[in-house]
Amino acid sequence: MRLRSHYLVLALSIVVPLAVFGGIALHVLQDTQHSSAIGRIEQSAILTARAVDADIYRAQSVLKVLGRSHALAQGDLQRFYEEAREASAAPGGWIILYDTGGQQLLNTRRQYGVELPKRPDPEQIGTMLASGRGQVTGIKWGEVLKNHFVMVEEPIRTPSGQRYVIGQAFSPAFFAHSFTGRALPPGWRVAILDSAGIIIARSENADKFVGRSVRPDTLAVINKTRSGVFTHLSGDNREVVDAFTRSERSNWSIVIGAPVDEINAAVWRGVPFMSAGLVIALVAALALAMLAGRHLVRFVARASQAAALLGQGGEVRELPRSGIHELERLNIAIREASDRLQAEMRSRSDAESERNALLVSEKTARARAEEQNAAKDEFLAMLGHELRNPLSAVASAVSILDNARQVDDAMAQRARDVLRRQTDHLRKLVDDLLEVNRALMGKLELQKAPVDLAEVVQRCVDTLKASGRTAAFTVRVDSVPATVNADPTRLLQIIDNLLDNAIKYSPGGGEIALTVRQVGDAAEFSVRDSGLGIAPELLPHVFDIFVQGKQSLQRAHGGLGIGLSLVRRLVELHGGFVRIDSEGSGKGSTATVTLPRLAGPAPAAPAAASAAASRLRRVLLVEDNPDAREMMSMLLQLRSCDVVSAASGPEAIASALAAQPELAFIDIGLPGMDGYALARALKADARTAAIELIALTGYGSEKDRTQAVDAGFARHFTKPIRLEDLDQALA
Missing domain, CATH: 3.30.565.10 (Histidine kinase-like ATPase, C-terminal domain)
Structure with a gap:
């Protein structure tokens, strides 16, 4: 196939499909815009119906609240009259209360106490009271008001058994707000019809049309279904599209109409732009075909340049494909040669990059290790300093107490205060180290x-x-x-x-x-x-x-x-x-x-455990460290305890059988038989099972506490035990 033939086929393959599909798209766009306009009318009718239902629901809610009035239940109609005036659900609306015979008992549009007329349709009162359901009336004419109105009514029964019907009356103008606040096109008309087809509200000429019935053919279409769209001729002989829907609460119909010529005008306004776009696209397609032909002529020159670049070791990144068989074979050969050359070059480059990356990684790891080692040394030095300070103070205080004959009571007391503060400080350092490690590991x-x-x-x-x-x-x-x-x-x-x-x-x-x-x-x-x-x-x-x-x-x-x-x-x-x-x-x-924060006050904190009783308590102390055992024994003796001590598990079992203690303080880290095994052995023997076991250990994690409870311990304290914890345990 000659190059000239390629030009012609290329131009036709672009222009013909574009023209055909452009025409189809234009027709589809017209249909879509027309359907969108109809859909907008229907959506406006639905939104207006929802607004009307919301007004009616609000009025029904007010009536039900008034029905539960204490004043009405007590028969105080004058006070109920004031409540009804305040509770009216709408500006310009008024409340009417009927007895079972249809007589108006009060009307907030009239002064309280004046004579009020009887309802012209008292049978409706009986129907509502019998069924227990309220109603929304159609439009009525008020002889006294000389105006139209509608009613939302509800039957009520007071706790004393009195039965009434209470209603909220509205002027038709009230419901006009459901569509006057919406941004509707000027030519659109909105009407609200009651179930008999009488106009309640209208967006145009409301004074002329409110209270009049719509045409029978329109009413017949509306009564067939709850919603729909139909086309008809208006009174001024214009073709109009009407969309209607039914109110769920009132059974009223909301009708919105738009002239067909306005809808079509809106649709056709976009046609010139689409047509212009289609013409521009066709011109662009022709120009593109010409340019493509020119580019095709340049193809050989680009292929020659690619071959030269390949010979210099460069990469041929892109070659335009050709529909000419011979030229495309040339393209394939050039691309394959370029791919093989670049693969070889990438392999060499990857090996070099991997080597460099290993060098960088090694340097980074060495630097990080040095930083971590420096941080470790700094922390150990800081920890050593923080431990030596209290240990120095403890050693000095002990030396002072060793010279009891040369130290007065005040100096001895200060030394004891130093011992207490510094041991507390040491405990806090250790607790902080353990707690922060457990917290960071998520084990708290x-x-x-x-x-x-x-x-x-x-x-x-x-x-x-x-x-x-x-x-x-x-x-x-x-x-x-x-x-x-x-x-x-x-x-x-x-x-x-x-x-x-x-x-x-x-x-x-x-x-x-x-x-x-x-x-x-x-x-x-x-x-x-x-x-x-x-x-x-x-x-x-x-x-x-x-x-x-x-x-x-x-x-x-x-x-x-x-x-x-x-x-x-x-x-x-x-x-x-x-x-x-x-x-x-x-x-x-x-x-x-x-x-x-939680709502409400916190429950009262439980009372603190009482101090240990002054009576002599028998206590078994199991501790393998001689100094710790001796000091703990002395501390227990100062708290009126008869102390029996042991340094191992077997010795502790023998002491427990011989002395029958009430309490046993047991270290966990005992040699041979650990504290858990000792606790299980004591609990397994009926002679020692009643002893209350208390774990006293350096292991303080939640896992350690759980393991201690499982082994039979009643309490778990970490060393050194606080005096208040010791007193609580003894109590």
């Missing part, structure tokens, strides 16, 4: 219950005050009750960490303000201090683990930098969030915790 389990956040905050403040930690500060608490669903222990941990930071980083004599308030459905707790503040560059990282502000070698503020990390994780587990705000160094900081 919460025991939630409704608690008052304000009460927990006050309890924490009272504890700090009792310990003397807040003596150098002005602590101000401003709180309101706020019930949250939280684990009380974890909540205390959150508050204690934030208060500890506020005290740690505030100068003596500063103010610490605590606030608890309700914000919508949330409870918000904030701690504001006037201390060192947070530098802007550190603020985004305060919740990162092991992050602290720069400190001197003395580390005056101490800590491991994990408190806020633990706080954030605990708050998130409660479904809340925490943020830290500071205007900069030296300007203080504010920590704010937001938690979901």
Whole structure:
């Protein structure tokens, strides 16, 4: 086939289909636009019917509410008259109350007490009272009003057995608002007809047509079905498309009509644009065919250039396909040669890239390992410092107490205070390390219950005050009750960490303000201090683990930098969030915790366990560490306990059989027979099964607690045991 023939076939294959399908598309567009216009009329009728139904439903609701009036039930018609005037469901509407005989008892359009006429159709009253169903009337003529109106009526029965019919009357103009507020084209007409075909409202010439019946042929079409579309000639001899639908509540018909010539004019307005577009497309197609022919002539030149590029080792990315067999074979040969050449070059390039990537990965891994090693060394140094400080103070206090003859009572008391504070500090360091690790690994389990956040905050403040930690500060608490669903222990941990930071980083004599308030459905707790503040560059990282502000070698503020990390994780587990705000160094900081709030007050907290009874208690202590066993024995003896101690499981079983103790404090990590096995053995023997077992161990995870309960332990405490926990266990 010659090139000239290709030009002709190409031009015809573009122009002919385009012309045919363009004509079809134009015809389809006309039909679519016409159907869309009819659909818009139908949708307008449906929306108007819904508006009418909404007005009627509102009136029925008002009537039913009035039917339950205490004034009506008590027979106080004058007070009921005032209520009815206030409750009218529409501007310009009025309320009428009928007795069972159809006599008007009151009419809010007339003064109360004036003589009122009897209803002309009293049989309707009987029908409504018998059926228990209300009605929406058609349009009526009021002789007294000299105007048309419609009624929405409901039968009612008072608790005392009195029966009435109450109605809401409307002027026809009221229902005109259902279509006057809609953006309808000027030539469209809207009418509302009652079930008899009488016009209730009309968008044009309402004064002339309201109260008149529509033509019989129109009424016949409307009565055949609940909705539809029909075409007819209007009174001014114009062809009109009418869409109608029926109101669900009133059985009225809503009719919207649009002149056919206006609909067609809207459809034909788009035809010139479509025709112009089709002509432009045909011209463009011809031009495209000419250009395609010209490009075809240039094909050989491009193929020659591609061959030259291939010979230079370049890539032939794209070659236009050709319908000429010989030229297309040339294209295929060039593309295959290019693909083989590029595959070889990519293989070499991939090998080089892989080698370079391995080098980069090795450098990155080495750098990361060095960073992690430096972070590990820094953390170990920090941990060593934080542990040596309290250990140094403990060692000094012990040395002071060893010289009892040279130490007065005040100095001894100060040494004991130091021992108490520093052991508490050591316990907090260990607890924080374990807690933050469990929190980050997702192993924390919460025991939630409704608690008052304000009460927990006050309890924490009272504890700090009792310990003397807040003596150098002005602590101000401003709180309101706020019930949250939280684990009380974890909540205390959150508050204690934030208060500890506020005290740690505030100068003596500063103010610490605590606030608890309700914000919508949330409870918000904030701690504001006037201390060192947070530098802007550190603020985004305060919740990162092991992050602290720069400190001197003395580390005056101490800590491991994990408190806020633990706080954030605990708050998130409660479904809340925490943020830290500071205007900069030296300007203080504010920590704010937001938690979901429960409705209603928190249940009263259970009363604290009473102190251990003064009577002598028989206690078995099982501990393999001699020093820990001796100190714990002394502590129990100070609390009126007769203590029997053992260093292993078999020894403990023998002691339990001999002494028959009431309580047994058992270490878990015993040599040979561990604490779990010992507990199971004691519970399995009827002679020792009644002993209450208490686990005293260094293992404090939730899994450890569960395992202890499964083994038979009644309680689980981590070392060192707090005195209040010990007293609770003994009680």
